[in-house]
Amino acid sequence: MSRRISYFEASARARVAALADAGSFTEYCPPAQRRTSPHLARLDAPVAFDDGVVVGAATVDGRPVLIAAQEGKFNGGAVGEVHGAKIRGLLERAVREKPAAVLLLVDSGGVRLHEANAGLIAISEIMRALMAAQAAGVPVFALIGGSCGAFGGMGIVTRLCDEVIMSEEGRLGLSGPEVIETVKGVGEFDSRDRALVWRVTGGKLRRALGEATRLVDDDAVAFRAAAIAALARHRKAPADLTALKAAQAALGARRAAHPDTRDGLEVWRAMGLPRPEAVPMLAADTFNQQLDQLATEA
Template identity: 65%
Template sequence: MTSMPISRRSWFEASARARLAGLLDAGSFREFLPPAASQPSPHLARLDIPGAFDDGVVVGAGRLSGREVFVIAQEGQFMGGAVGEIHGAKIVGLLRRALAEKPGAVLFLIDSGGVRLHEANAGLIAISEIMRAVLDVRAGGIPVLALVGGSCGAFGGMGIVARLCSAILMSEEGRLALSGPEVIETVAGVEEFDSRDRALVWRVTGGKHRYLMGDCAELVDDDPASFREAAAARVAASVEDAPALEALQAKQRSLAQRIERFAGLADGLEVWRTLGIEQPESVPMLEREALAAMKRRLEA
């Protein structure tokens, strides 16, 4: 099977629909709630804010290397991929449909800063419903893979959603965290975190850092073909089982140890040095394979 052509090789720069075109087998995508059947957010209309026909998220089904999968692709170019009532309802509806139809996996192309503040409580409720639905799908034996590499990253509630997925595939350009850099700066001041320091932002939230910390399962290139290859391999090998209580307790202990080990460190460079990397300043310039080899040495 071959993927559909994509006009730009960069996953980071591509639109949600272009990412889907480069990810799925050619001609296999079927959109649920296409433009004629969807509607923009009524909340934005009341505020005289232009909406989007798909409310910033595309949901549907297709094939990945011949296997049937469901897909969710957030559009970061519309309101930063923020989740509102309709946006969230489309995601939850897709996940519930997955429980009924049992695809091989759900691929969640996350590109979002979190909740759409214009919709306040409606957006917060939507995030909580997405969290529950992701866990229900996983408990139903269907893996949910988060693909993170868009221009808005995975922040706020969507950062939590990503960590609830079966596995996260990230590019170096992807970012993952609970609070976004601008939020941290606004609340704690620029002395705590300078959101204009792009190198710092990626050292703290970027794909390379998350990979070294074990927060994402695999680091891929900023290329639809790389995301496709990694996702196809995961789907082919995935066996989704609800985690046992003992496994969850062990994970909690490891997180507590991690907090203690890295307490007070404010920069990825400091964290990488603590991990045992002798020249942490070299990490941002390493190619993906070299970084993977470094991680294997650290874990040996």
């Protein structure tokens, strides 16, 4: 049996190591600088020397990139003042250095509540910096396959990216199922029905809806291959008026097409996938092929 490196289980640093060309990574604001969160410290909560995010420069398949990787095991990858500033700084560096792309390895539940205001503002700053990088011609790719997924503000940041590479273990959304269940009741969203949670937020639904541009298996090597493919093939789509009007029409059409849909199964069924109930068990490649075939037939 072959051994793969599970992207889901890997730490932020292990993910960076698996994605970047060997030995090519240089970290900015590394742990030695001990940029920890003063706000966590004030609440006697544990701090991390990198504040839960690794940022730096590397090459991927020889192309220069900037990488930020959130550590889901530290406070659920949540964004605080320092954490957010590191990502924003990286995006600002991209405007000047013009790398081939910025890779955001998102693994975050959103804003860090211990410093909620700072986190919320930081995410807004990341959003602006990200769009500035794109306007400067630098594409930004999100990679999602960690245990925290991409939620809250990081779910919005992800959807600003030019490409979204996901595994089916990865989740992408705004409000987590637990929050919805707490506020609206278990009938609205049963967060313990894990299979349902993934059918509503997981990689296969996001790929089917076109939000994830590439679906890969939970394998760091597959993530690297998808990133390389994205780097090689990505053509910058300008966010001009025409493009945004088209996006507006597409989002409206999706809502009209799914007036009552509350389960990914219905999306797969409506798309005409041969066995919608079997989708959760399909390997990423098989699922991609089925979607490609549907796209060709359409």
